[in-house]
Amino acid sequence: MEAIVDALFLSRIQFAVTTMFHILFPALTIGLSFYLVVVEFLWVKTNRETYYRMYRFWAKIFAINFGVGVVSGVVLEFEFGTNFSRFSQMVSNVFSPLLAFEVLTAFFLEAGFLGIMLFGWEKVSRKTHFLATCLVALGTILSAFWILAANSWMQTPVGYHRLSGKFMVADFSTVIFNPSLPIRVSHTIVASFETSAFVVAGISAYFLLNRKHIDFSRRSLAAALVMAGLFAPLQIFLGDASGRQVFHHQPVKLAAIEAHWETNTTAGAPFFVIAFPEMTEERNFYEFAIPNGLSLLVTHSFNGRVPGLKIFPREDRPNVLIVFWTFRLMVAIGFILFFVMVWAALLWRKGRLFDHRPFLQTLLIVHPLGFLATELGWMTTEVGRQPWLVYNLMRTAEGVSPIPAGNVIWSLGLFLIIFPAIGAVYFFYILKTLRRGVDLLSPIPPIQRPIGMRPLKDERKGDSVMG
């Protein structure tokens, strides 16, 4: 019971709540900004009005999403100091420049050009507007890069030396390009691309099912499916690479994710599809296993040796039950989305991609799964990092601020009210935007209208436009 009123425990919960709320928004922002780059490129290239309408519609979703992402992200930067000040002071030499570079190269870029992207239609030329979209997209990628560089360093710390406990920089490029960075950055950015592609696909499918905005929805869906078709298979490959990376650098974490207790000496380690790990008894209740599966996965050999949890001290193990299941659910979603894309490929060959209702209904059902997978993946990597803040070097308990628990009860209580409320309102306005449908009638600002552009007659006839 004492743990509940402990500033450390509460600060951890608060940071987890803030991160998990925040991550939902960049998960869509990064991929959707890339989607908008593609759409606006098509608009500038082909002058086809549908692409302009597509941009305006998806930019609305983007804007609502971006606003919440920005403000929830600011909270995080403050929480390093307010809740984990000992950690901040201990690692700042190594860690803080990565955050500073995120602000410098990413936040300003996004903020500086977002205004033009959303409000600049009457003020700048088409090319300038397109450039603004590209720079915002670049900003989102850079932001992901820097913050994940910081997180990766906490997972696989290198390029430092210790001076009376403090982390001092030995070499910055080693710090930035630490061992887990490449795979973490690509896995996370591809997750965002995949999530966004399925969101766009799901909404477009919804319009098609209701026979609304046919040309608009077909083109939106086609672009989204191309994106999903590229990234869904790639993500499975990256996920595999990510697992092997964890195996090499954080073997305890891998053993926990797999609920693998005993080191296999003679035969291959099995992969548990289902298990209920019990940490005090150091065993699993009810196991359903694929023989040699784990050895095959992480060592790419039939009998490869995988260190089991029991060879690591109890106090160095993360919560096995949580990471075992978050990981499996994430992987399951990855495969579901992959198989949806296999189905899409088959339908495409038959030319029935846009009118096969069961497929469109499936797209609508699976479209939020990317968010869920992102959360589950984040939980796996962060819970799996425990009990360390800086892996194998600094424990989470050593990093908390010297503040009374009352402070954190107050702020955590507020966040627990405000984040769900904002989330609900966000969801409400997204739904409202969808109900309103696509605006196909507002005049295109003169400065954006290419010379001799033909109006969209067929589109207007076929669609009911609500305002």
Add this chain to the structure above:
Amino acid sequence: MDLIVIWACLVALSIILYVVLDGFSLGVALLLPSARDEDERDLLISSVAPVWDANQTWLVFGAGAIFVAFPVVYGVLFSALYIPLLTFVLGLIFRGVTFEFRANATRKQSWNSAFFLGSLLAVMAQGLTLGGFLSGTKVMDGQFAGDSFDWLNPFSAMVGIALIAGYILLGSTYLIIKTTGPMQERAYGQAFWSAIVVLGFQILVTIWTPIHYPTVLTNWLSSPRIYFIWLFPVLGLGAFYRLIKSLKSHRETLPFLCSVVLFLAGYLGLIASVYPYAIPPGITFQQTAAQRETLRFTLWGVIIVLPVVLGYVIYSYSVFRGKVGKERFYH
């Protein structure tokens, strides 16, 4: 020049940029109740909608710069000022989500309130943070060693209220630039009255600070500070005089610039009073600095990137220069 001094200047620069830039955005929000109807409220909010995010980013940069260069300050002050800082961020959340949520709402009333109250909360919390910082922080072994409410006292409360007047001044002089007709007329009046109140508060702070914190008075009277410390009140008075004159003669850009100088005078005076302490009363900024390699490496990044940032932020302002109109092509 010394690396640590350069970083101290960078931190100081980003803080004043934040105060002035987000100051006018927050100030415009504080003036929302004075708008007559929904159209006027639309205009007020549109006047800051394209730039608020960039303005707010200076805060994140300032916090990041403190984290990089003065980690002890970051750790100690953020723990000490836990409640006002998170209240501040909470206010910014409400302010920030309003732009998009309100644009999508059919009934805008509740978002008008969120915009106003969120900004008010953010401004007061900023003032309390500043007041709390000046009131001094108890530190032991490089860690915060005080209580949760050490920042709360009559002085910090006064700073919180003073800042409301200050931001209203920035907001109203900004609106003079961005609006026309009756709205602009009203902004002239608001600027005039808030300027008087701001001057009153600046005099109050100038008298109260040395009484409340005798060390500040010793600072002022010691050489070499005694030779230039009086410059800041003089600069402030000069700015105030020009401000009132420019308001009377209905100049459009000058009042905002004078308000900025008025803020700058107060800010520089404050720095000159506190220098060289980063955590009053006892810890200097030299004592709290980070490793030299970190300072050098990150400074290179700043030198390369910050001019580019300033360039495109100024470009972005120039795209949206001139009077704010009803945005027909609002997304």
